[in-house]
Amino acid sequence: MGTEPIIVIVSVVVVLLLVLLLASLRILKEYERGVAFRLGRLRQPLQPGVRIVMPGLDKLVRVDLRVVTLTIPPQEVITRDNVPARVNAVVLFRVTDPVLSVMAVENHAVATSQIAQTTLRSVVGRADLDTLLAHRADLNEDLTASIDSQTAPWGVKVAVVEIKDVEIPELMQRAMAREAEAERERRAKVISARGELQASVELRDAARTLSEAPASLQLRYLQTLLELGADQNSTVVFPIPMDIIGPFLESMRDRSQHTAQVPHPSQTKASSDER
Incomplete structure (x- = not known):
């Protein structure tokens, strides 16, 4: 017991x-x-x-220790050229030092989010709208370096920062559309002018080549008549070479000059009466 x-x-x-x-x-x-x-x-x-x-x-x-995806909510920013915009981004980070992530900061995820938001507003505010739209990769690299330098003492490594979307006012979108249309028209006019210049150069060279061989000009006339006949046009053009009508024009010019030099019979009679 x-x-x-x-x-x-x-x-x-x-x-x-x-x-x-x-x-x-x-x-x-x-x-x-x-x-x-x-x-x-x-x-x-x-x-x-x-x-x-x-x-x-x-x-x-x-x-x-896995990679964490953090979405930055849209931020109201003003670019360097005074254009208001709404920008959001995505941050990918991971913890590299568990002890620092607990000892150095109260909540490393919340702290990284706040740092990312302030850095996004700061970096975008230093860039103009064209850079924000056309050179987004450079801004992403700048954001990654800036945020990572501030989170490194917490044992947090920021791997990627990507700007997702950029929203601008509707009036600014219309102005940009008009600017793009004007730019396209300018390029079209420049291309057309360059084409005319090249065509004139080619025509000049062709004229020089044809002037060296008059028979080739006759062949060109015949080819033109053949092309007009193939299109079934009601208008027929008969080109006359200048070497054929040239002598007639010179004879008419000489005759007109001779007529101008010979006095008219009435003028001769008037002069005899005065005497």
Whole structure:
């Protein structure tokens, strides 16, 4: 009878120890690290696997080492050329030092989000609208470097910062559309002028070549007549070479000059009467 209370006490103690042991077991996944405090004092980081954390004595903080996607809400910014815009972005970061992410900052995710928002407004405010729209990659690199330099003391590595969308006022969109249309018209006029210049140069060279061989000009006339006949036009053009009508024009010019030099009979009679 005297041994029964002892057996009961031992059984209770064993059960309590088993319960305490089971309550002390913690399983850390491969992508997790554990930052444990024993009576307020920092312990060594706990590696993945089964770990013992004494209830009431130890406090465990799980730290996820995977890449975290953080969406920055739209920010009202004013660019360097005084254009209002709404800009949002995406930040990809991960924890590289679990101890610093717990000891150096209260909540590294919230702190990274706030730093990303302020840095986004600052960087976009230093750029003009054309840079924001056409050179977004440079702004992304600048944002990544700026945010990463501020989160590095917290054991947080910012890998990528990408600007997702840029919203500008409707009036500014219309002005940009008119500007783009004017630019396209200017390019079209420049291209047309360059084409006319090249065509004139080619025509000049062709004229020089044809002037060296008059027979080729005759062949060109015949080819033109053939092309006009193929189109079934009602108008027929008969080109006359200048070397054929040239002598007639010169004879008519000489005759007109001779007529101008010979006095009219009436003028001769008037002069004799005066005498």
